[in-house]
Amino acid sequence: MEHIYLDKIKELESPPKIVNIFSDGEIKMMQDLYNDLPESVFNKKQNVRKKSWMKNFNKELDKIYFDKIKDVLGDFKMDTLKSETGEDFYGLFHESFSPLTLHVDSGFEKKDIIYKQVVTPLSSYGDTVVFKNKWYGKSTSFSIDEEELSYKPKYGQNDRSNKHLGQEEFDKKMHQKYLTHIDINNLKGLKLEMVYNWKIGETLIMDRTHIHCASSRINNKKLGLTTFTKK
Numbered sequence: 001m002e003h004i005y006l007d008k009i010k011e012l013e014s015p016p017k018i019v020n021i022f023s024d025g026e027i028k029m030m031q032d033l034y035n036d037l038p039e040s041v042f043n044k045k046q047n048v049r050k051k052s053w054m055k056n057f058n059k060e061l062d063k064i065y066f067d068k069i070k071d072v073l074g075d076f077k078m079d080t081l082k083s084e085t086g087e088d089f090y091g092l093f094h095e096s097f098s099p100l101t102l103h104v105d106s107g108f109e110k111k112d113i114i115y116k117q118v119v120t121p122l123s124s125y126g127d128t129v130v131f132k133n134k135w136y137g138k139s140t141s142f143s144i145d146e147e148e149l150s151y152k153p154k155y156g157q158n159d160r161s162n163k164h165l166g167q168e169e170f171d172k173k174m175h176q177k178y179l180t181h182i183d184i185n186n187l188k189g190l191k192l193e194m195v196y197n198w199k200i201g202e203t204l205i206m207d208r209t210h211i212h213c214a215s216s217r218i219n220n221k222k223l224g225l226t227t228f229t230k231k
């Protein structure tokens, strides 16, 4: 799959940025909301627990969150799977116990004009590693492992691909410092855009076409909130 409205998607692209839009109290409300929400996915293989932000658990926070990201993004639509009643989820809380590997969250519908993803750390140790390299297909996990590459994704699951690879060896020092959970040969041809060091109170905003992963720095677990948007 490749996105149809590539020109529009590219027109909307901009460098990643960090904003300070949530107060300590609002971050606390998000952490509490995470605890109150029912569990939706516990993926043992990826070692990640996910919960969807359903509306109406904390109506005040629903409004604050939407309004604050709208201030930064302008008009947007949510692009997270919908609830059983067809309502948009506001985002996905992800609690990971081991670092996420290389992937892109570029969506599943080729007619969508994918826009920004909004990552709000709710724990304070670790990083998101963003590469300059972009991907205009559907959401994909990148691998050089033959068995992994032969996996047939079901609806809503990431493709598997090694088409991100280039020729140039990845920087050994940066690999050692941040990316030891990823085979260095799976990073060939990738160039770093930024290593975002998670700080509570900050929010990272980046294009959904950026290939990214977590850094290998994890202290027991990481909790974050990601909202995927489209135009």
Ligand SMILES: [Fe+2]
Pocket: 103, 104, 105, 212
């Ligand atoms: Fe991601």
